[in-house]
Amino acid sequence: MNGAGDTRAAIGLNLLLFSVGGVAFGVDAEQVEATLSWEGAERDDVTWFHRELGYSGGAVAYRAPSVLVIRTGDSRDYRVVIDMMEDVAGITSDDIHPFPPLVEPFALRKGLWGIMARGGRIILLVDFQRLLRERRDADAHGEVAKDGIA
């Protein structure tokens, strides 16, 4: 959001919009190398979005799954099964809200970096490269979940 006297130019972004388990997400299209149809067979190099994000409550029903191949900048593939690919939306950085301070530390650990309000709903912006980095850091340090209570 531009504040008074803020003269910076808004940055344009193309978002791929999808939903998983009734929650709407957007990912910067530049992070996505390809979108593949889901073949229905479990593969070691493919992870499920709800598992990556740590959905609570167990199973999540996918109605129209597809696979995002994420650019990682290294030789390793990062493929994530998402659901309900809906739209491509052109937005600017002015359309994006940061997470509220209480929520942001937890959100960032899951690669969630911003929020967009659109059509009466809230869309969570996910950075798969950040998510991958957070996961690798957590694996490296053997971290356990923190609840932020003093």
Added chain:
Amino acid sequence: MTTSDDRLKSEELLDEIKRHYRAGEVVDVEEERVKVVIFTSAAQRYAFYGSAIREILPACEIWWVPGLPEYLPGLINVRGDIESVIDIRYFLGEERADPGTCHIAMAAWGAFHSGVMIDSIEDVVDIPVSAIEPPLSTLGGTARDLVIGEIRHGGATVTLLDMAKLAAKITL
């Protein structure tokens, strides 16, 4: 019997008594008062200082976000501003509420701001600070960490909670 300036001793005494009364009246008038917002949560009555509550919102959609702790049920959209929501029941040791039926008290205390899920608003009243009594020693659990004291309202006891303590409890 008169004093040197011909005033009666009774006049001197009466003046002194009146000064004393006036001083007493001033103390009564200027007794510090504080506004409190009384609300219910799981059939219990609680209150926050009014200075910590910006507004009360009716039940609205709370947008779940993956990876949040149990006391943060999600986000709300308040006239275009995205705010966090705290489930106060988590800290009061009560069963979780249905987010779809709760009101949201918009809290602000210094840099801390968030919605707080409550069941309903009972009243907003001004009370003398002296009416705030120390909390019952029998009050236990997590709730005790948040309590400033107790007040009486409508024949019932209301537990006064400290927004600053709640803010401090949720580390950033």
